[in-house]
Amino acid sequence: MAAPARARFVHNRSRRRADEDDSDDEDQRRQDASSSSSDDDGGEEEEEEMEVEGSDEEEEEAVADEPAARESPAAAGRGGRKGPITISLKKVCKVCKKTGHEAGFKGAVYIDCPMKPCFLCKMPGHTTLTCPHRVAMEHGVIPAPRRNTNTSLDYVFQSQVKGKISMVKPRFLVPNQLECGNIKFHQRRVTCLEFHPTRNNVLLSGDKKGLLGIWDYVKLHEKITYDSVHSCILNSMKFDTANDGVLYTASSDGTISSTDLDTGIGAPLLNLNPDGWSGPSTWRMIYGMDLNTEKGLLLVADSFGFLYLLDRRSKERIGQPILIHKKGSKVTGLHCNPAQPEVLLSSGNDHFARIWDTRKLDPKSALASLAHGRVVNSGYFSPRSGNKIMTTCQDNRIRVWDYIFGNLESPSREIVHSHDFNRHLTPFKAEWDPKDYSETVAVIGRYISENYNGVALHPIDFIDTSTGKLLAEVMDPDITTISPVNKLHPQDDILATGSSRSIFIWKPKNDVDDPTEERTSQKVKEYVYGSGSRKKPNGKHDNSSDDDSDGGGGKSKKAKKTRFTHTAKGKGKSKA
DNA sequence: AACATATGGAGCC
DNA sequence: TGGCTCCCCTATGT
Numbered sequence: 001m002a003a004p005a006r007a008r009f010v011h012n013r014s015r016r017r018a019d020e021d022d023s024d025d026e027d028q029r030r031q032d033a034s035s036s037s038s039d040d041d042g043g044e045e046e047e048e049e050m051e052v053e054g055s056d057e058e059e060e061e062a063v064a065d066e067p068a069a070r071e072s073p074a075a076a077g078r079g080g081r082k083g084p085i086t087i088s089l090k091k092v093c094k095v096c097k098k099t100g101h102e103a104g105f106k107g108a109v110y111i112d113c114p115m116k117p118c119f120l121c122k123m124p125g126h127t128t129l130t131c132p133h134r135v136a137m138e139h140g141v142i143p144a145p146r147r148n149t150n151t152s153l154d155y156v157f158q159s160q161v162k163g164k165i166s167m168v169k170p171r172f173l174v175p176n177q178l179e180c181g182n183i184k185f186h187q188r189r190v191t192c193l194e195f196h197p198t199r200n201n202v203l204l205s206g207d208k209k210g211l212l213g214i215w216d217y218v219k220l221h222e223k224i225t226y227d228s229v230h231s232c233i234l235n236s237m238k239f240d241t242a243n244d245g246v247l248y249t250a251s252s253d254g255t256i257s258s259t260d261l262d263t264g265i266g267a268p269l270l271n272l273n274p275d276g277w278s279g280p281s282t283w284r285m286i287y288g289m290d291l292n293t294e295k296g297l298l299l300v301a302d303s304f305g306f307l308y309l310l311d312r313r314s315k316e317r318i319g320q321p322i323l324i325h326k327k328g329s330k331v332t333g334l335h336c337n338p339a340q341p342e343v344l345l346s347s348g349n350d351h352f353a354r355i356w357d358t359r360k361l362d363p364k365s366a367l368a369s370l371a372h373g374r375v376v377n378s379g380y381f382s383p384r385s386g387n388k389i390m391t392t393c394q395d396n397r398i399r400v401w402d403y404i405f406g407n408l409e410s411p412s413r414e415i416v417h418s419h420d421f422n423r424h425l426t427p428f429k430a431e432w433d434p435k436d437y438s439e440t441v442a443v444i445g446r447y448i449s450e451n452y453n454g455v456a457l458h459p460i461d462f463i464d465t466s467t468g469k470l471l472a473e474v475m476d477p478d479i480t481t482i483s484p485v486n487k488l489h490p491q492d493d494i495l496a497t498g499s500s501r502s503i504f505i506w507k508p509k510n511d512v513d514d515p516t517e518e519r520t521s522q523k524v525k526e527y528v529y530g531s532g533s534r535k536k537p538n539g540k541h542d543n544s545s546d547d548d549s550d551g552g553g554g555k556s557k558k559a560k561k562t563r564f565t566h567t568a569k570g571k572g573k574s575k576a
Numbered sequence: 577a578a579c580a581t582a583t584g585g586a587g588c589c
Numbered sequence: 590t591g592g593c594t595c596c597c598c599t600a601t602g603t
Contacts, residue, residue: 095597103597110598119598128598188582189600208582281591330584349585375585394585423583424599448598456598481600500600580603588594 108451121416122396128448133416174462174472175495175506180217181525183503190498191426193487194237203496205503206234210251214261217505220527229257229266236289250289256300269315272302288334292341299344301331323363326350333378339386347376353391368408378429382439390442390465392430394421400465415468418448426484434490440466445483458482460497474506
């Protein structure tokens with residue numbers, strides 16, 4: 001529901017302002033109390049710097065006669081006037097190493113370094129605390145003119161295709177309440193999630209180690225994991241809709257695997273590193289994969305810019321690999337147009353998203369090249385008509401093209417949203433709500449935190465991509481980690497979230513239970529499965545390296561089935 | 577409580 | 590082009 005969520009947001013925003021003031025006061029007090037060594041998280045050695053301060057802007061000055069200070073150029077600049085030399089004991093900013101300010105968390109509020117461009121919109125002159133896109137999220141849209149090309153193609157589109165897009169907003173329920181507990185069986189961070197297309201309550205999850213989990217989120221004990229399908233990052237999963245017992249998986253180990261979900265038998269479909277590891281400059285990783293169900297064609301892209309076509313039955317490659325992004329750069333994603341499966345959207349590390357006709361492919365044959373400010377994490381056609389494109393870019397902008405047959409030179413909208421790249425996080429990807437006939441609602445996790453009741457939380461945002469308005473922000477006081485992986489159920493009002501190693505299932509809050517918010521005292525139960533603790537059965541630590549780049553090519557692809565039973569235990573984390 | 581560490585991209589030379 | 594350094598609202602284990 002838009003209205004309540006909005007109200008909550010405003011409320012939180014005003015609370016944040018109050019906190020800012022608080023922390024400023026705190027800052028003052030602490031600095032008045034002077035040389036306290038309140039250096040928070042170590043790292044920088046020079047915790048305090050003695051420095052002669054010529055300017056009188058500084059309030060926290062102390063009188064001293066430090067000989068070293070007298071020799072400093074700043075002192076000389078004072079014209080040799082004898083008298084008390086003022087020096088100040090100041091903190092060094094961890095970000096820019098300059099003095100006079102500090103950056104970092106003050107309680108639940110993060111203070112930006114004023115010397116850096118805004119962490120949200122990347123523009124200089126302000127910080128995230130004062131960024132217009134943060135203060136008023138609904139105005140975070142950089143407008144672009146609606147361009148009608150007025151070509152015959154556009155006319156055909158307007159009359160024929162546009163009618164398919166429902167202009168009536170469907171009932172929209174935000175799955176904002178944690179349904180089942182904190183599911184922990186992945187040993188590494190979750191990298192992808194997919195709902196089973198036909199089997200109710202079944203979710204598939206992949207992690208950085210390559211572990212594939214298939215489990216029922218209603219009957220939590222019904223869980224299977226496959227730990228030998230892939231040897232490192234599971235980047236993408238696709239169901240064969242012609243045979244939904246088969247799952248295709250793409251991995252940074254350079255292989256595509258097909259797994260029969262009933263028998264657990266896995267078969268490699270493609271291995272781009274048949275000769276094994278011989279250094280990072282030759283190791284091919286697969287991030288992008290999609291399936292053209294009409295043609296039975298598997299489309300795969302590697303980390304060197306090449307696209308491969310694969311017949312899913314014969315498992316044979318069709319033609320030669322085609323360079324679709326800058327040579328040597330990673331293709332981050334592929335998506336076949338849901339209405340016209342031969343139309344392909346690719347996104348890449350070369351700051352471009354490109355549209356292709358897979359029937360006539362050659363490196364220069366892109367139907368369109370969509371320029372971005374930085375690496376494009378993902379690009380998706382809208383789920384029903386396929387006539388919109390939404391991309392997530394590392395420049396903290398979600399871009400939307402409303403009409404793929406129109407003028408694609410610049411996006412219809414750019415929505416400023418915090419989803420920065422961080423090497424330790426799975427890249428953020430804004431995804432359409434597959435249930436939304438109007439093709440406007442998107443979901444994406446948020447990087448920067450907001451202060452909610454003294455706790456810094458990173459919500460999952462529901463965005464109206466036609467206006468940039470924040471429809472809802474989903475969060476829970478017990479989830480303090482960032483949630484970069486989010487998947488909306490194709491039919492039900494359910495959201496699955498991957499946050500670090502945990503998985504969460506959200507459902508709409510029951511309308512019956514009122515504003516009393518009895519949820520607050522209720523802690524999230526943690527379901528730790530047998531292998532969840534990174535410890536080997538013998539009690540020794542799993543010291544196997546996190547290195548993604550070890551062999552893997554020669555590994556047997558026989559899927560190993562493991563069953564676990566869950567142990568539910570209450571979690572008593574106390575939050576301020 | 578203070579560490580170490582996994583790790584990708586940008587920007588420099 | 591390649592090799593190096595920095596980035597600096599991560600999460601977790603020791």
